[in-house]
Every structure is written in structure tokens, then in C-alpha cells.
Amino acid sequence: MKRPIQAMAAAAASVLIAGAAHATSFSPTSEFFEELTGATFGGSGIPNDPAAFSTFAAVDASGVVTGDVLTLGLIATQRYSNPELTNDGAGTYTAGRGSNFGGAGESSLEGALWNLGFYASVEGSGGGVLSDFDLSLRYDFDPGADTPAADLGSISINGSLNFADLGDGGVRFQTQMLLQGSENMFFGFLGTPVPGVLTAPAFGPFDPDAVGEYSFAFEVGAGANSNVDTGADHVAIQVNVVPVPVALPMLASAFGIAALVRRRARSV
Numbered sequence: 001m002k003r004p005i006q007a008m009a010a011a012a013a014s015v016l017i018a019g020a021a022h023a024t025s026f027s028p029t030s031e032f033f034e035e036l037t038g039a040t041f042g043g044s045g046i047p048n049d050p051a052a053f054s055t056f057a058a059v060d061a062s063g064v065v066t067g068d069v070l071t072l073g074l075i076a077t078q079r080y081s082n083p084e085l086t087n088d089g090a091g092t093y094t095a096g097r098g099s100n101f102g103g104a105g106e107s108s109l110e111g112a113l114w115n116l117g118f119y120a121s122v123e124g125s126g127g128g129v130l131s132d133f134d135l136s137l138r139y140d141f142d143p144g145a146d147t148p149a150a151d152l153g154s155i156s157i158n159g160s161l162n163f164a165d166l167g168d169g170g171v172r173f174q175t176q177m178l179l180q181g182s183e184n185m186f187f188g189f190l191g192t193p194v195p196g197v198l199t200a201p202a203f204g205p206f207d208p209d210a211v212g213e214y215s216f217a218f219e220v221g222a223g224a225n226s227n228v229d230t231g232a233d234h235v236a237i238q239v240n241v242v243p244v245p246v247a248l249p250m251l252a253s254a255f256g257i258a259a260l261v262r263r264r265a266r267s268v
Contacts, residue, residue: 025146026138026215026236028091030054036073041117042181047084051075052091052237053119056220058128066126070133072218072235073119079184080106082113085239092238099186099208111184112208114239116216119180120157130176131158134221139185142203143212143241151202152215153190159197185214214239 035049053073058066076093078084081103085093095114101107118137122128135157140147161176183190185206193200217236 026217028238029236039119047077054235068124068126068128071121074218074235074237075117076239079111079115094240097209097241112186115182115184117182121178136219138217140214141201141206143210145213153201154199
């Protein structure tokens with residue numbers, strides 16, 4: 001069942017014309033929060049339910065609908081065999097703090113217990129590709145609440161695809177209709193600026209042991225050949241990192257105390 005998510009007024013007001021920076025923080029925003037059918041987020045066994053995603057009708061410079069539909073999606077998932085994330089059904093996920101090599105030694109790289117997954121695709125009769133759109137992935141290193149969007153890190157998807165070109169004249173980028181992947185905020189390259197590709201967050205480095213709130217957004221603005229509606233738009237999610245190893249014993253203790261009170265009440 002489709003579950004539309006209403007964007008908060010502050011987030012809506014912060015959407016500026018194509019490519020412009022958001023002045024305020026991101027709130028969870030998407031058209032759907034459910035299974036993103038067919039998404040693998042660049043790996044195998046990565047959950048795709050529930051994901052936050054929206055579809056956008058592309059129009060040309062004259063405002064005529066081209067027949068293409070752009071889908072943008074975000075998800076937060078456990079890294080390898082770490083504990084599954086929970087969610088509130090409306091774009092906010094809850095993850096545990098800490099880091100390891102993949103729960104059960106699945107990786108030689110240390111990472112936080114959770115990953116960010118992203119998805120972009122173009123479908124329809126207009127023959128559009130991702131290079132028709134100005135796509136940016138924004139990510140948060142600051143555990144404080146309501147981090148300003150301008151302080152988030154940003155990866156230019158267009159710049160990244162061009163940067164990765166291996167001498168085929170950009171042919172892959174010009175024909176790219178699907179892009180998906182999964183990143184861990186603890187990976188060092190996300191804090192290293194790359195001109196034209198990556199703008200590092202104002203706050204850093206990322207601390208996987210920090211408890212707090214992290215915001216993420218996938219933005220689309222006008223590209224070279226077409227745009228979405230009349231300006232920029234986005235899908236956004238939030239991840240709340242909590243001290244799960246501490247919280248669970250406390251919860252169990254609370255249930256134990258409640259049970260003891262009930263037993264004593266029955267014995268009186």
C-alpha cells in the first residue's frame with residue numbers, strides 16, 4: 001500500500017531553484033515509504049524494504065512533459081550481519097552506535113553498523129538518461145539535531161560519473177539510466193574533498209560511536225536537456241543512532257520491574 005509522506009513546511013520552503021543550496025535542515029520527505037521493487041543498492045542481500053522514494057515527471061525547457069520518469073530512493077540498512085534497523089514508518093530509521101568489520105568478519109574494512117543506500121533510475125518514452133538531471137547526494141557527519149543542509153557533505157552524481165570515466169568519451173554516462181549503491185559514513189573518502197565531485201561536510205570526521213541524528217537527501221535539479229517540474233526537489237531520510245547495547249538491558253530491566261510489581265499486586 002502506498003503511504004505518502006508529507007514534507008514539513010520548513011523543508012518545502014528551503015527548496016530553491018535548480019542546483020541552489022538548501023538553507024535549512026532536511027526533514028524525512030518522500031512520496032512512498034515501502035519496498036523499492038528491483039533495487040539492490042549495488043550489492044547482494046541488501047534490504048530494499050522499506051525505502052523512501054519518489055517519482056518525478058521530466059519536462060523539457062518549454063515545460064512540455066517528455067514522457068520520462070525519474071525515481072530517486074534512499075534507505076538505511078544494517079551493514080552485513082549487524083542488527084536490522086527499525087523505522088517509524090515515515091522515513092526515520094534507528095540504528096545502533098559502534099563499528100566493526102561486518103558483524104561476523106565479512107569485510108576487511110571497518111565501518112559503522114549501518115549503511116546508506118541510494119537509487120536513481122530513468123524510465124519512460126522520452127529516451128532520457130541520468131545526465132539530463134543535476135543529481136546530488138547529501139550526507140551528514142554531525143550528530144547534532146537539525147544540521148543545516150549547507151553543512152552536509154555532497155556528492156555530485158554527474159561529476160562522479162564523469163570523474164570515473166575511463167576514456168570512452170563519456171559514453172557510459174551518456175547512456176546511464178540506472179545508478180545505485182551503498183556507502184558507510186565511516187569510510188574516510190567521504191570526508192576528503194574532490195573538486196567537482198565531492199564537497200566534504202562542515203562537521204567531521206564521522207564518529208560511529210556518537211549518539212545522534214543524521215540527515216540524508218537525494219536532490220534533483222535542472223540538467224542540460226530537461227528538468228523536473230520547475231526547479232529542484234529531493235527525497236530525504238533521517239537516521240537516529242542510539243546506544244543499543246545499553247538500551248536493551250535497560251528495557252529488559254524495565255519489563256522485569258513491571259512484572260515484579262504485577263506479581264506483588266496480585267499477592268496483596
